[in-house]
Amino acid sequence: xxxxxxxxxxxxxxxxxxxxxxxxxxxxxxxxxxxxxxxxxxxxxxxxxxxxxxxxxxxxxxxxxxxxxxxxxxxxxxxxxxxxxxxxxxxxxxxxxxxxxxxxxxxxxxxxxxxxxxxxxxxxxxxxxxxxxxxxxxxxxxxxxxxxxxxxxxxxxxxxxxxxxxxxxxxxx
Numbered sequence: 213x214x215x216x217x218x219x220x221x222x223x224x225x226x227x228x229x230x231x232x233x234x235x236x237x238x239x240x241x242x243x244x245x246x247x248x249x250x251x252x253x254x255x256x257x258x259x260x261x262x263x264x265x266x267x268x269x270x271x272x273x274x275x276x277x278x279x280x281x282x283x284x285x286x287x288x289x290x291x292x293x294x295x296x297x298x299x300x301x302x303x304x305x306x307x308x309x310x311x312x313x314x315x316x317x318x319x320x321x322x323x324x325x326x327x328x329x330x331x332x333x334x335x336x337x338x339x340x341x342x343x344x345x346x347x348x349x350x351x352x353x354x355x356x357x358x359x360x361x362x363x364x365x366x367x368x369x370x371x372x373x374x375x376x377x378x379x380x381x382x383x384x385x
Contacts, residue, residue: 307337315357316348326359335360340372 255277262270292299314321329335336342340360343349348357354369361367362375 304337308342311336311342312346315343315346316351322348326357329357329359333359335372335375340367340369 255274258270258277259274261267262274310321311325315325316322325336335357340356343356343360349355356367356369356372358367360375361371
């Protein structure tokens with residue numbers, strides 16, 4: 213992942229759009245991922261060498277580093293849980309405008325949303341209403357994407373209302 217973001221950061225920025233000037237900093241995360249991957253490879257090598265040579269020092273060092281990584285992951289999970297509402301608002305700040313102005317117009321954004329809606333069996337972020345008065349809705353005769361209905365055909369308002377498509381983990385009835 214780090215190599216992909218580092219090599220092709222422009223596609224990431226194109227898809228994410230201009231949420232804020234800080235979004236360009238996410239491209240730098242690619243270098244961080246590469247560095248973490250290299251450290252994990254060295255850590256694995258340290259563990260293998262310690263086991264092969266039956267070196268108590270190397271095995272204790274390996275265990276200590278793995279323990280520190282585990283504690284950091286638990287701390288990161290707690291922080292992610294505490295700030296999940298922030299992440300939700302950040303996602304809504306990007307997804308709402310992207311669905312309204314880019315879905316059906318920009319090939320990359322449309323493909324990403326189609327794949328997401330197909331895999332998660334959902335419709336938009338908060339349901340079919342996300343597409344009301346969008347570029348897609350207006351250019352396709354006031355129709356919704358087929359993922360908003362139970363069938364893979366034209367999706368009207370009545371069909372979208374009557375379908376049991378999930379909205380972020382809950383089923384809309």
